[in-house]
Structures are given as C-alpha cells and as structure tokens.
Amino acid sequence: MSLYDQIQATAAFIQQKTKSQPKIGIILGSGLGGLIDVIQKEAEIPYADIPNFPVSTVKGHSGKLVFGAIDGCQVVLMSGMFHYYEGYSMEEVTFPVRVMKALGVDTLIVSNASGGTNPAFNIGDLMIIKDHINLCPEHPLRGHNDERLGTRFPDMSQPYDHELIEIAKQLAAQQHIDVRMGTYIGLQGPTFETPAEYKMLHIMGGDAVGMSTVAEVIVARHGSMRVFAISVITDIGISDVPITITHEEVLAAANAAAPKMAALVAALVKRIG
C-alpha cells in the first residue's frame, strides 16, 4: 500500500472511533503529559490499536491518541512521540502527523524536552522554538514524493509560524510565564552530547538540542500545516563544562515545568481555536 493509502486507511479507522473533528493537533514530548489533565476527553485510542501506527517503547510515554476539548476547543493529542533512535524510519516517526493532517488538523503544536546550549538559559526554562537546524541522518521526505501530500521541494523560510509565536509571547506575558526564544538543533540520539558537541552546537547557532520534533515539523510544513513548538530546557550543556545527564533527570525537569507549559499551550489553543 502506498504511504498515501496507508494514511487514508488509518484516518478512516480513527473516524470510525470518534466523531471529533479537531483542527489543532498537539504532540506531547517526554515528561510533558501534564496537558492531558486539562483536556476534556472524548475518545482515547492506544497507538497499539491503530493500524499502521508504530508502537512507542520509551519510558515516560504512554502511547495513545487522545481526542477531546481544551476550553471548548477540539484537539487531538499525541501522548507519546516516536523517536528515530528507537529504530523507526523517519517516515514511521512522522506518520501520525500525516494522519492528523488527513483528519483535518491544520495547526500542529509540538512540545519537547531539550538540553540548553545557550549559557544564558536555566534548567526549567521554556523556550519557544523560532527555527531549527536539522542534523538528523535521515530526512523524512527522502524518497518518492506524493504530490497529494505536499510539494517535492518545500519552502522552509517560516517553519514556525510567526503569528502563533507572537500570540504565545503575549499570552505568556499575561500569565507571568517567562519564555525564551531560540533555535533547536535536532540530533538522532540516543547519547546525550559530549562537551565538544555542546560547544559545536552552540557555535553553530543552536540554543537547545534534542532528539525529536524536527522531522515532525518538516512533515507538517510539507502538508502546509501551521506549526508552533516549545521546549523545556531540562539540562544545560555549556562548552568545556562536562555535565552528566540521565533520562530520569530530564524527565524530572520536564515534569517540573509541565504545568506552566500546559497553561501556555492551553491558552494558545483557546486563542486560536
């Protein structure tokens, strides 16, 4: 079956399970499940039950698609994302984004946890992603391009929607939530970075580094979706200062920042919905 036909089949399966027709899709990264608590759930489908979906294997990811409303606005939420380091191809990693698009989603909100490479940042900071650098070894659009999904050579001059960024900044100010702005560098992982790598990433123009998001954003833009992405800085990697990081520390820092992230994303959904 072609990728397009798989997407259609999966969307058709989901439409049998729920009448919900969200225009906003949300991807929750590691440790950022807090948003689940503010959603009024209508339907919940475990990834394992969805045809053509990969199955998540990472600790801290519950792996389900949740349909519901935030402040009366319909959303579909991915609780748990797929990572390249788990062994999936980038086509598999981004498949759920394609399905969201087929379901009618036109705005994608992505959250993640990342390591700060900007020395001005602190653990627990929220960073609105204004741009990214893709250093992943596989491009999600490599291979045959189906024009029904998007153009062969997508423009990437505005991967993160300027209007959504401005709205989010205003909402954050109103709620007295400090936000940073920055460039996210996507690497494949699963190792955290060496001191020399952190230094390189900072020199390259990165403010934060992580193992997700970039492929999903590329595919969303391929499908002409508007994208907003926000990161919790869970550790700081500054050149020449070796730091040890564990996944548990990353999850703990992400969990600690999850409520302000959830408040901001909920306010954004309400505003645009």
Ligand code: HPA
């Ligand atoms: N690198 C460094 N620190 C991190 C990452 C990463 O990929 N993700 C979360 N914290």
